[in-house]
Amino acid sequence: MIVAIASLVLGIILGYLGQRTRLCYIAGYRDFLMARDVTLLKGVIGTVVGAVGGFTLFYFLDGNVPAFPMFATMSASISSSTWLWTIIGGLGVGIVGVLSGGCPFRMHVLACEGKKTYWAYLLGFYVGLIFFNLVTSTWVASITKSLK
Incomplete structure (x- = not known):
């Protein structure tokens, strides 16, 4: 139940932020390559930085997130x-x-x-x-x- 509630809350937050910022990964590259506009590209860069940070944290936790049932039985193989x-x-x-x-x-x-x-x-x-x-x-x- 915790996983379902956490997923719902995270989905609402990401959906709200996606709507307010007009985030689109393809448009970020398109605008940068065609018009040198980096507005949408900042969201792409932020996502990459967040993903690298998350994967690094997951690596230092040895593939286990303590007290989070969704990852309790998953292997990192x-x-x-x-x-x-x-x-x-x-x-x-x-x-x-x-x-x-x-x-x-x-x-x-x-x-x-x-x-x-x-x-x-x-x-x-x-x-x-x-x-x-x-x-x-x-x-x-x-x-x-x-x-x-």
Whole structure:
């Protein structure tokens, strides 16, 4: 129950901040490369700094976060093919994000603001997630086994 409440509170805080700051990871790079505007890029840099800090803290805690039940039983082991799937997934999200006009985080924020175009995007996003899981989970598992 603590994990559910913490997730809800963190989601509300991040959603509020995302709406107020217009944070979009793809637009941050786009604005910097096209107009040398660093306003949105500051959010991207802040996210990277926060992620590095969080991973460093997690490393110094030996992969265990004390008194936090969500991570109590998880191991910090990473399979040898995880990097491959991370790169493929990141490239896929990046390409689709550019084609749709923004990153999935920004699309969620805009959908919550009531813009129906982004509801359609999110419907396709989640249908695609379910389709990928149902159709390719055995295929991905067999490739992962062969890469080990």
